[in-house]
Amino acid sequence: MRQSQLFTKTQKTPPKEDGINAQLLMQAGFIHKEMAGVYSFLPLGLLVLNKIIGIIREEMNAIGGQELLLASLQDASPWQKTGRWDDNKVDIWFKTKLKNNTEVGLANTHEEPITNLLRHHISSWKDLPLYPYQFQTKFRNELRAKNGLLRTREFVMKDLYSFSKNQEEHDEFYEKSKEAYGKIFSRLGIGEHTLLTYASGGSFSEYSHEFQAICEAGEDTIYVCQKCNIAVNKEIIEKQSTCPNCNEGNLIEKRAIEVGNIFPLGTRFADTLGLAFTNEEGKSKAPIMGSYGIGPGRAMATIVELSRDKKGIIWPKEVAPFAVHILSLPGGKEDGEDVYKELQDNGIDALYDDREETRVGEKLADADLLGIPLRIITSAKNHDTGSIEISMRDGSRGQEYVKKSEALKFLLANI
């Protein structure tokens, strides 16, 4: 895309905003704040969000997930059956009314609707296991939104629900989901910081699991086992002071962001809502359920918190809005156009700073702020030597000069 056509602007003075993530994302023009805890995604922000969603989708499909899209408007009755309609039980509901006065809710999660829906589609053991998932907007009426995109009142969530024939099948998928989550956070560029964390399992299992990215901006406190590189959360450490994995006690306290969680649900929802299948012996059984969540927006905020410097964001390769940022400095227009066209023809996403009135310093400062991983500079100086100049936003490699005719080959090898 040509930067001269991009309608969003960067700001020289950062907005006064809580959370470095929102501050940088707003300053760079990725998001817009609508109100406390509610953000809109602008073109650059949506590109990143969609990259994140794409990665999650690939990994969910790889373990047998089937994508669907459930409704946001919720009928009260399934929630009333499970006891989760009551505002005293679940205090984050947004509720509203139809014209005929029927009360409806804006979904904050989807265990009830998915379970209820599957009553129409599951009847035999042959229909299981089933792993439906979605990317869907959740509404949660938080008493206090904070930390930018880390705690919002409206956010897209990937939620997968597993329906298994028996405990063994459930456990097998649960373990697979752990691995898939590991891959996701690694591809998002925060794998090194993200630890599997034991959390309370509720009534159906000893543990559930969170994926906690160690970060000072986080709201959670976790306790990291120095030996296993896993962690436990507050709930667990209050009950036991040792690592559940190795049983040793050397646990270090850290702040962290919960970027994902997986949770065994047993048969609670199926029992209450009447979801059952006929097993091989002809008996009616409730499927074993689990839920598996990741918030792409929160993941995006976490990436920004963990991957930045004084000058701006440093997007990891797989989530960057563009693979390459071409800056045409004075005397570099001709080369800039050529390189941009060549990249386009070869399917490489590039942002091309073709702005003619913009000064060099501003272009460079903007590029630092936007954080696209690989930068190409064309200029009079480079033109004279028949080269383009390539550098990495993260500073992992210094400036390299490549013959213009070799540029594509070089890029294909490095993005």
Next chain:
RNA sequence: CGGGGUAUCGUAUAAUGGUAGUAUCCUUGCUUUGGGAGCAUGUGGCCUAGGUUCGAUUCCUAGUACCCCGACCA
């Protein structure tokens, strides 16, 4: 939900009971051109409603919004 604070151009901020200023952004022009350059130029603002006052952006009350601390986060 408890406690505290703030509200002034798009952004960041200042002052003031008597016609609201700066920086940045934006317009226009000239000079510049490898790290937000210079000069000039123009546009744009006191959250809402009451009250006190000759006069309120300023003081008071209420509302609303936002922020912070805490609690909460199934």
